[in-house]
Amino acid sequence: MTTQKVSRNIDQNIEIMQSMLCNDKTIKLHRFRPSDKTAAGLECCLFFVDGMVNSPLVNDNIIRPIVTHRPTVAIGRDKLSYIEQRVLQANETSQSDDFDTIIYSLLYGDTVVFCDGCSKALIIGTKNFLRRGTEEPPNEPLLKGPREGFTEPILMNISLLRRKIRNKRLKVEYFQLGSVTQTTCCICYVDGCAKESTVEELKKRLEAINRDGILDTNYIAEQIQEKKWSPIRNTGSTERPDVAAAKLLEGRVAIFVDGSPVALTVPYIFLESFQSPEDYYVNFYFAAINRSLRILGFLLSISILPIFIALMRFHRELIPSQLLLSMAASRQGVPFSITAEAIMLLLAFEILREAGSRTPASFGQTLSVVGGLVVGQAAVDAHIVSPAMLIVIAFSGITGLIAPKLKSTIIWIRLVLMVLSMLLGLYGYILGMLWLLLLLAEQSSFGIPTLSNMPIVKLGCAEDSIIRFPFHLMKDKERFLSKRSDLKSKDCV
Amino acid sequence: MLSGCSTSTEIDKLMIVSGLSIDGGEEYSITSQIVNLQDASQNNLSPILLETSGTTIADAMASLAQLEGQKLYFTHAQAILISADRLQNGEAAHLIDLLNMAPRFRSSIRLAATVGSAKEVLQTEPHTDPISAFSIRDSISESYRMLRAPDMPFYIFLNDTLESGIDGILPLLDVDDTGDTPLPHVCGTALFKDAVMVNTLTSEETKYLLISKEKVSNAIYTTDTHSFLINSGKSDMKYKDGKIIFTIKLELSLIEGENAGNKALEKLVIDDMENGIYSLLDKLKDLQCDPIGIGRCIKRTHPDYWASIYPDQWGDIYSQLTVDADIKVSIVPSPKLAGKDN
Numbered sequence: 001m002t003t004q005k006v007s008r009n010i011d012q013n014i015e016i017m018q019s020m021l022c023n024d025k026t027i028k029l030h031r032f033r034p035s036d037k038t039a040a041g042l043e044c045c046l047f048f049v050d051g052m053v054n055s056p057l058v059n060d061n062i063i064r065p066i067v068t069h070r071p072t073v074a075i076g077r078d079k080l081s082y083i084e085q086r087v088l089q090a091n092e093t094s095q096s097d098d099f100d101t102i103i104y105s106l107l108y109g110d111t112v113v114f115c116d117g118c119s120k121a122l123i124i125g126t127k128n129f130l131r132r133g134t135e136e137p138p139n140e141p142l143l144k145g146p147r148e149g150f151t152e153p154i155l156m157n158i159s160l161l162r163r164k165i166r167n168k169r170l171k172v173e174y175f176q177l178g179s180v181t182q183t184t185c186c187i188c189y190v191d192g193c194a195k196e197s198t199v200e201e202l203k204k205r206l207e208a209i210n211r212d213g214i215l216d217t218n219y220i221a222e223q224i225q226e227k228k229w230s231p232i233r234n235t236g237s238t239e240r241p242d243v244a245a246a247k248l249l250e251g252r253v254a255i256f257v258d259g260s261p262v263a264l265t266v267p268y269i270f271l272e273s274f275q276s277p278e279d280y281y282v283n284f285y286f287a288a289i290n291r292s293l294r295i296l297g298f299l300l301s302i303s304i305l306p307i308f309i310a311l312m313r314f315h316r317e318l319i320p321s322q323l324l325l326s327m328a329a330s331r332q333g334v335p336f337s338i339t340a341e342a343i344m345l346l347l348a349f350e351i352l353r354e355a356g357s358r359t360p361a362s363f364g365q366t367l368s369v370v371g372g373l374v375v376g377q378a379a380v381d382a383h384i385v386s387p388a389m390l391i392v393i394a395f396s397g398i399t400g401l402i403a404p405k406l407k408s409t410i411i412w413i414r415l416v417l418m419v420l421s422m423l424l425g426l427y428g429y430i431l432g433m434l435w436l437l438l439l440l441a442e443q444s445s446f447g448i449p450t451l452s453n454m455p456i457v458k459l460g461c462a463e464d465s466i467i468r469f470p471f472h473l474m475k476d477k478e479r480f481l482s483k484r485s486d487l488k489s490k491d492c493v
Numbered sequence: 494m495l496s497g498c499s500t501s502t503e504i505d506k507l508m509i510v511s512g513l514s515i516d517g518g519e520e521y522s523i524t525s526q527i528v529n530l531q532d533a534s535q536n537n538l539s540p541i542l543l544e545t546s547g548t549t550i551a552d553a554m555a556s557l558a559q560l561e562g563q564k565l566y567f568t569h570a571q572a573i574l575i576s577a578d579r580l581q582n583g584e585a586a587h588l589i590d591l592l593n594m595a596p597r598f599r600s601s602i603r604l605a606a607t608v609g610s611a612k613e614v615l616q617t618e619p620h621t622d623p624i625s626a627f628s629i630r631d632s633i634s635e636s637y638r639m640l641r642a643p644d645m646p647f648y649i650f651l652n653d654t655l656e657s658g659i660d661g662i663l664p665l666l667d668v669d670d671t672g673d674t675p676l677p678h679v680c681g682t683a684l685f686k687d688a689v690m691v692n693t694l695t696s697e698e699t700k701y702l703l704i705s706k707e708k709v710s711n712a713i714y715t716t717d718t719h720s721f722l723i724n725s726g727k728s729d730m731k732y733k734d735g736k737i738i739f740t741i742k743l744e745l746s747l748i749e750g751e752n753a754g755n756k757a758l759e760k761l762v763i764d765d766m767e768n769g770i771y772s773l774l775d776k777l778k779d780l781q782c783d784p785i786g787i788g789r790c791i792k793r794t795h796p797d798y799w800a801s802i803y804p805d806q807w808g809d810i811y812s813q814l815t816v817d818a819d820i821k822v823s824i825v826p827s828p829k830l831a832g833k834d835n
Contacts, residue, residue, distance in 0.1 A: 324509070324569055325509065329530045332505055338504070
């Protein structure tokens with residue numbers, strides 16, 4: 001399909017623009033004639049999208065210079081270059097004769113100037129969207145550490161990243177995804193740190209994406225996943241520039257999507273799910289305890305409910321006598337089986353969790369009081385559920401929140417283990433855990449096994465795994481993801 | 494493994510048996526103590542006693558299962574009490590068979606003999622725990638710590654009864670009705686010879702039996718005037734030239750007083766022990782009952798000699814056996830007192 005080109009006739013160009021934009025009321029057309037007779041040849045018009053441009057910049061640096069311009073030299077035939085070089089006061093200008101490019105730029109917040117007698121249009125960077133500040137991401141809060149987070153404009157995110165890594169080897173490669181949305185995306189990596197094979201493989205997978213719209217990084221994350229049906233994710237994500245910078249330094253590649261405050265990072269290993277940026281900002285003793293707790297919390301979250309069900313249904317002899325009596329007593333009058341009770345309560349918990357995350361903050365407290373306390377207490381009093389099961393479900397749910405990156409994974413794994421335990425008791429639980437281990441062992445992300453850096457797999461890689469070692473024992477150069485390049489060498493600075 | 498579903502039952506549909514008593518004359522009378530969970534909402538666990546009878550223990554147990562229509566759950570049963578009358582008729586062998594064949598009982602379940610009716614002991618209502626079987630098990634453990642009765646899990650009794658060179662023992666219980674409420678009372682030891690109860694020991698005699706028989710620590714040893722905490726105790730037996738040499742080494746700390754290192758008191762304790770042990774051994778030899786395991790010691794150290802004398806000559810040899818008790822006692826200050834000195 002051939003694209004339409006700019007005509008020398010300004011009226012024709014205006015007509016084409018208006019027909020292509022279907023008389024969109026947000027598109028503003030400003031047509032003017034210079035006041036000075038000597039500049040009468042500079043008959044111009046400009047287009048911009050209302051609300052997307054920096055109005056003072058358009059008024060003071062584009063319209064006013066053109067209108068008040070008094071040429072001191074001959075304008076010549078190339079009026080557009082004359083305007084660009086001698087009239088306008090703008091730092092980002094380009095020329096194009098292609099209406100598709102012109103419309104794309106216009107809709108992205110640039111101002112387009114047509115000049116009568118010129119077969120090109122001048123595109124002036126005047127983007128100024130409404131944007132929020134770089135406040136701390138609510139999903140990754142820290143007690144200690146940087147408070148800034150990525151925001152929606154991609155350029156701002158890149159600038160946040162550049163502030164962390166002031167090195168010429170930080171590479172940013174832009175491209176567009178989405179046949180309709182034409183979303184600007186980019187990949188970032190530290191040249192010499194990230195493996196070329198990873199970068200190439202990522203580019204290949206990104207090129208293979210064929211969708212109308214890319215509105216968030218997750219649109220990309222799911223499509224570059226190797227095992228599409230695996231409950232365990234293949235890409236990391238963060239809203240924090242410090243985390244993204246640290247991951248780039250470890251040899252990973254980040255993917256940004258304009259309009260999304262979330263950056264994807266690949267390759268992804270399972271241990272990343274338990275890492276928090278705070279681990280590196282606090283004392284390593286404290287960090288070691290916290291990370292161990294997250295791993296323990298994950299194991300408890302997926303295990304406590306299946307083990308409880310297995311013990312109560314099949315292996316009651318393993319429960320201490322007094323505890324068994326107490327549990328049996330607590331189930332008196334409950335009309336449902338343990339299986340039905342577990343499924344009901346788990347469902348209720350997940351509904352409450354989902355409702356809590358979707359409810360406006362002003363209703364959140366009401367939801368937790370009514371959902372958690374009132375309904376929970378009433379359900380126990382009415383003998384619909386037993387207190388022991390309620391405690392187990394609540395504990396399982398709370399421990400699941402300790403590693404929020406694994407939230408969805410935990411829900412699935414817990415469900416599978418629960419069903420297996422219901423059917424086969426502890427045998428089922430052990431089978432389920434073996435399935436999980438095999439699933440993890442089999443999966444890889446851009447050539448890196450998901451279970452990499454686990455001391456259970458390879459001794460000697462424990463420096464930043466289940467616990468974090470002090471910095472003087474962690475070697476920058478021996479990161480297993482990277483090419484072991486030395487960023488401190490002279491050619492890098 | 495794939496039949497897992499079929500073995501599952503809801504926990505509240507079980508009748509949890511906490512204890513059993515076996516009595517009876519011509520027929521076996523079995524009383525089963527079941528925990529009543531119906532009133533549990535007020536944290537009140539109460540026992541229900543179900544009584545059945547049958548020509549055999551298995552027959553009576555089968556009748557028990559039919560009484561309430563719910564599945565009886567024996568795995569958490571704490572104690573089985575058998576009346577001395579039954580045990581003197583060799584009933585322990587039947588009981589061993591039953592428990593050994595029925596995996597639903599734990600092998601750590603406690604067995605005990607009762608002086609009178611076992612059911613009477615089971616239906617007592619202790620103040621500490623409304624379920625008497627739990628209380629009985631606790632009081633047996635505590636009595637063992639006081640060296641008043643053996644604490645005998647089923648698997649040890651089974652081993653001692655079936656192995657040559659040692660005889661089984663069980664704690665002996667009766668009902669203490671001196672107070673307002675009848676309470677279970679541990680009153681000594683029941684002695685067995687080939688799974689038949691032959692006699693009993695008093696609590697005092699039991700004390701010497703236990704320190705001779707096994708390694709004891711953290712138990713209370715009492716004389717007429719003093720009480721000691723046994724910090725470490727070790728008994729050892731050697732067989733040499735037809736003579737058994739007992740060595741008992743005890744390290745005691747005084748619970749009261751400050752008599753650490755008091756040689757006179759140590760001598761007093763040694764004399765008390767010697768007298769008690771020799772007197773006990775005389776009684777055991779008369780009964781030809783060997784709960785200490787002297788025969789087992791010979792069997793382990795001199796298996797050829799044991800093979801030549803067992804079973805024909807061992808009874809006579811045992812009754813004329815010379816035993817030397819070499820008792821060493823050191824009285825040390827309790828850690829608390831030692832700390833004060835420093």
